[in-house]
Amino acid sequence: MCKTLAVRLNAARIWCGRRLEGVRCQAFGVWRQVRTLGRFRNQLLVAGAIGVTVGAAAYLAGPWLSAAAGGVGGFAASLAVQLGLTLRRLLTAVPAQ
Numbered sequence: 001m002c003k004t005l006a007v008r009l010n011a012a013r014i015w016c017g018r019r020l021e022g023v024r025c026q027a028f029g030v031w032r033q034v035r036t037l038g039r040f041r042n043q044l045l046v047a048g049a050i051g052v053t054v055g056a057a058a059y060l061a062g063p064w065l066s067a068a069a070g071g072v073g074g075f076a077a078s079l080a081v082q083l084g085l086t087l088r089r090l091l092t093a094v095p096a097q
Contacts, residue, residue: 054069054073057069058070
């Protein structure tokens with residue numbers, strides 16, 4: 001009975017060790033990907049702060065003000081995307097001299 005228990009405990013230890021190694025490898029891969037975002041640290045922090053501020057303001061404001069702010073924000077975002085696409089199209093169409 002003790003040998004059977006010891007064999008099962010050893011098998012469980014090996015199984016847990018393999019799973020832990022897999023998790024460690026996955027975490028290292030994620031950490032490598034996150035480190036590449038270090039170049040954009042300031043931009044990400046500013047964007048996050050603005051997002052949290054706007055979210056808190058929308059939460060604290062009334063539903064009509066939140067809806068209006070969401071509409072204006074959506075309009076501004078789509079306008080910025082369209083402007084960026086147009087500029088990209090215009091700048092690539094100009095031949096280099």
